[in-house]
Amino acid sequence: MKKLRILILLVLGGMSASIQAQELDVNLQVRPRFEYRNGYKTLLPEGQKGTSQISQRSRLNFNYKQEDLTVKLTLQNTRTWGDVVPAATADKNGVAVFEAWAQYNFTQKWSARMGRQVLSYDNQRILGEQDWGQQAQSHDALTVSYHTETQKLDLGGAYNSTAxxxxxxxxxxxxxKTLQYAWYHNQFNTELGLSFLLLNTGYEYANPDAKLLVDYKQTFGPYLTYKNNKIDSNFWLYGQTGKSNDLQVSAWNAAANFGYQITESFKAGLGYEFLSGKASNDGSTVIKSFNPIFGTNHGFNGYMDYFYVGNHLNNIGLQDAFLKLNYNINKWQFALIPHVFLSAADVVTPLPQSAKLDSYLGTEIDATFGYNFKKDITVSGGYSQMFGSKTLEFIKTGDADHTNNWAWLMISVNPRIFSWKK
Known part of the structure; x- marks a missing residue:
């Protein structure tokens, strides 16, 4: 730590001879998480046992500001405890650059940011950081922004190559292969806000003649919020069109959430989300299943990640009806969230039986807690259980009668280790 401080001061000392008005903030994150997985992401297969492990994220963040220029560099290592021997000469995952961007403010309203950066908007349903994952998510992109007190406009793009x-x-x-997006937000007053997102993603593929082509898919729609002292609600409606691997896309997603602050400590809410899907006996080539693409999907449709967390794509879709109960007292936060899942499209068994199954997929109960142990230390954890149906067993395999549950405990340490201003 002392050597790091000396190095930083030497660098800043050399720079300060010709440059004024500088700020540097350096902070660290160490975040280990224990998980017990016993039917996590999918029903536990008959005769199989669950497992446990500890993963960890370690991050070092440098934030530098000089007049109209802001630069951020975030280095991170993700690991599973024990993935290398104690005397290893090299780490399995090494150190990765999670963020490395420079932003220049042309005026008080206009700015541009280039480099490895997080693209996160609204409730992160379509574009999000995916912070639950130890590796999280960032993009190599260029973003141009226009921000006022009530209006925000971001225009961004990316173009990727292997080398x-x-x-x-x-x-x-x-x-x-390529990405372009536009996001506009208008805050009408302190209570009402409206955003609109247009995202165009191009994925490369080879046709039967081995010619490289790019198909473009568009995801677009509004996100509406209304919030006051008692009510916290939101609504969104996204459509998806274009092409993917030379197949037409026609899908949509809609949701509504309503929360009410009953007391200063207790808040209750309910919500419903619909993600379109394709019936299992639908023979058309059209892709009718909605894909949240780069959303923070762990925060939706249950914490056991049965749906849309690297799975359930190009499937029967989903209906999710849920209740949210939150209770906060002193340094403690508690939440209880039961979900009822149904398919959005018909589930039909193969020929010759070709029987239509019940649309009910299962019920998941999520319970979580958080505790602010000290200024830079938080402890959180949770327990979830999935009560799956025979229909869920059909689409995911596994044993619905088995106890399918998941538990976790995480400690996040986030100290500021250096701060300097001139």
Whole structure:
């Protein structure tokens, strides 16, 4: 720590001879998390046992500001305890650059940011940081922003390649080849806000003649919020169109949430979300299943991640009706969230039986707690249980009669280790 401080001061000392008005903030995050997985993400197969592990995120954040220029660098390592031997000469995952961007403010309203950055908007249903995942999510992009007190406009884009090639080379990374988006937000007053997102993603593929092509899919729609001292509500409606792997896309997603502050400590809410899907006996080539793409999907449709967290894509869709109960007292936060899941499209068994199954998929109960142990230390944890149906067993396999549950405990330590201003 002392050597790090000396190094930073030497660098700043060399810079300060010609540059004034500088700020530097350095902070650290260490976040280990224990998980017991016994039917997590999918029903536990018959005869199999669950497992436990501890994962950890370690981050070092540098935030530097000089007049109209802001620079951020975030280095991170993610690991599972024990994934290398104690005397290992190298780490399995190494140190990755999570964020590395520079932002220049042309005026008080206009700015541009380039580099590795987080794209996070509204409730993060379509574009989010995915902070629950130890690795989280960031993009190599350029963003131009226009921000006033009541209006915000962000225009962004990205173009990806596997390396500095000199000939056309297939893009083999499992993500988009190109991305463009526009996000506009208008805060009408202290209570009412409206956003609109338009996202265009291009994915490369090879046609039967091995010619490299890019198909573009558009995701678009409004996000409406209304909030006052008692009411906290939101609504969104997103459509999806375009093409994917030479197939037409036609899908949509809608949701409504209503929360009410009953007392200073107790808040209750209810919500419903519909993500379109495709019937299992639908023979058309049209993609009718909505894909949240880059959303923070762990925060939706149950914490056991049965749906849309690297799974349930191009499937029967989902209906999610849920209740949220939150209770906060002193340094403690408690939440209880029961979900009832149903399919959005018909679930039909294969021929020759071709029987239509019940749309009910199951009920999940999520219970969580948080405790602000000290200024820079928080402790959180939870327990979830899935009561799956025979229909869920059909689409995911596994044993619905088995006890399918998940528990976790996480400690997050976030100290500021250096702060300097001149």
């Amino acid at each position: 500095e090639n000199v000939l056309q080379t297939p893009y083999t990374v499992n993500t988009y």
